[in-house]
Amino acid sequence: MPDHEEKLVGEFPFVPKQERAQQKRNALIESGYALFNTKGYEQTTAKEIAAHAGVATGTFYRYFSDKRQLLMSLLEDKLEKFLPPEPSWMTNDPETVLASLLEAHYHRRNELGLQRVLPELMTKDSELAEVLGVARRKIHDRMLSGLKQASESGLTWPDIDLDTVTWAIMVLVENGLERQNQSGKKVDCQELARVICRMVFPPEVLEHLQKSELENKE
Structure with a gap:
């Protein structure tokens, strides 16, 4: 479903190429996955996802427009x-x-x-x-x-x-x-x-x- 996935995920603010930056982005995705599973979508905030991943809230918005975009990247191909x-x-x-x-x-x-x-x-x-x-x-x-x-x-x-x-x-x-x-x-x-x-x-x-x-x- 490539066309639909593009519509769901949208354009990321920044796509990292260096390994360290990729690790931070992956940590945010794993953090979002854990919190969405335990707290639900509405009760989870971008600030909480960043804190759980051990990064600043500003770092979250460097890689994702909002928590919805992070969730859709989790769902991509799934x-x-x-x-x-x-x-x-x-x-x-x-x-x-x-x-x-x-x-x-x-x-x-x-x-x-x-x-x-x-x-x-x-x-x-x-x-x-x-x-x-x-x-x-x-x-x-x-x-x-x-x-x-x-x-x-x-x-x-x-x-x-x-x-x-x-x-x-x-x-x-x-x-x-x-x-x-x-x-x-x-x-x-x-x-x-x-x-x-x-x-x-x-x-x-x-x-x-x-x-x-x-x-x-x-």
Whole structure:
């Protein structure tokens, strides 16, 4: 998403080339990352980020126009990693494959952090909301295309609206970490994959696919 990233990040006041200056800039980014994760975006100030990094507030503004620009530089190249993975419906064991994809997705999300920052910003930053919206629609369209292929092969429930199912899957996956934070229990990716696959496939189809997978392994 290069065009959108340029719009989100904007032009930096100064891009360091010397190693010492790069270290100061990196320290500010790491400081912002830590404070955004612990305090949230609104409660974090540029002055606090600078102090946490051990530099003067003026140094912060040498490298970043404001705290938003620092945050967007953190998010650069990472936005799509916050969004649901694209399932593979045409496999012999879609439930197991999906569970594996979900495990990897939530692991990436936990590594990236910033869980509390994005929801906080979505209602206040229209540019970020637009970029995430475009990314979500792309994933929706790819997921829907895969479901249509499965439907044309006679694998899905014949009477479901695939567009609605696609959005429902995205909501279930996106809310997984929020439920985890509220309950304190790790997302059960196998159970979530089971629920999603029951939405898509009739029981006899899933059973047939799983039997085919076992036969292929023997």
